[in-house]
Amino acid sequence: MRIDVVTLFPDFIRQSAELGVVGRAGERGLMQVACWNPRDYATDNYRRVDDRPFGGGPGMLMLIDPLRACLAAARQAAPEPAPVIYLSPQGERLTQRKVRQLAALPRLILLCGRYEGIDERLVASEVDEELSVGDYVLSGGELGAAIVIDAVGRLQEGALHHAESATQDSFEDGLLDCPHYTRPVEHELGTVPEVLRSGDHAAIARWRRQQALGRTWLRRPDLLARISLSKADQALLEAFRRDWLA
Numbered sequence: 001m002r003i004d005v006v007t008l009f010p011d012f013i014r015q016s017a018e019l020g021v022v023g024r025a026g027e028r029g030l031m032q033v034a035c036w037n038p039r040d041y042a043t044d045n046y047r048r049v050d051d052r053p054f055g056g057g058p059g060m061l062m063l064i065d066p067l068r069a070c071l072a073a074a075r076q077a078a079p080e081p082a083p084v085i086y087l088s089p090q091g092e093r094l095t096q097r098k099v100r101q102l103a104a105l106p107r108l109i110l111l112c113g114r115y116e117g118i119d120e121r122l123v124a125s126e127v128d129e130e131l132s133v134g135d136y137v138l139s140g141g142e143l144g145a146a147i148v149i150d151a152v153g154r155l156q157e158g159a160l161h162h163a164e165s166a167t168q169d170s171f172e173d174g175l176l177d178c179p180h181y182t183r184p185v186e187h188e189l190g191t192v193p194e195v196l197r198s199g200d201h202a203a204i205a206r207w208r209r210q211q212a213l214g215r216t217w218l219r220r221p222d223l224l225a226r227i228s229l230s231k232a233d234q235a236l237l238e239a240f241r242r243d244w245l246a
């Protein structure tokens with residue numbers, strides 16, 4: 001997969017793409033991240049990329065032309081067609097389902113706005129999708145782009161040590177993750193649940209599923225409302241609820 005990022009802060013994006021799993025995906029040729037700086041495409045001698053908003057109001061907006069020229073350069077840097085995704089608080093909320101869809105594409109172009117955003121005419125003509133990483137305002141879209149790069153990068157085949165850890169991620173099945181434990185078994189903070197040391201893999205899978213269902217019910221009932229539970233899941237959750245309310 002190739003990701004081209006249009007950003008006034010390429011170093012930030014490059015550094016975040018060199019770390020951890022995403023860095024490894026890069027080394028293994030599973031994912032390539034290239035940055036494009038609109039300032040390099042500003043034609044006036046002050047290299048302006050922003051200007052004041054019509055109608056007044058605080059802050060500045062990014063100008064059309066440097067972004068447009070920069071996007072054109074990014075597009076023609078590789079043959080694959082790519083959706084232009086604009087990170088903005090006005091976008092569709094990013095979910096693991098969306099991440100999986102993006103991870104399956106050959107290429108993405110991520111557009112990072114700074115200041116108060118970008119001229120709407122550029123959005124209307126060049127942007128395919130707006131994506132929000134959460135309901136809050138950041139000083140720029142770069143952190144959102146880094147989140148997309150990480151979430152998509154770790155799903156690239158061969159990026160993770162144990163492939164199954166991507167398939168058993170929380171949210172992969174719409175639920176929160178179960179609790180996890182490692183050594184020591186006995187600790188002043190508590191003991192590892194017996195079932196996890198039983199070697200009974202069916203019981204372990206059941207316990208983990210029940211914990212995931214129970215935690216989702218307790219912490220994120222909105223997620224639970226969105227998925228249809230099997231009879232087995234309903235029974236596990238019912239038992240969790242009875243135990244919790246007892």
Ligand SMILES: NC(=O)c1ccc(NCc2cccc(O)c2)nc1
Binds near residue numbers: 087089113115117132
């Ligand atoms: N929630 C997000 O994904 C997110 C994305 C970008 C951003 N800041 C740049 C920006 C971009 C557009 C409009 C705007 O008002 C601010 N802040 C938050």
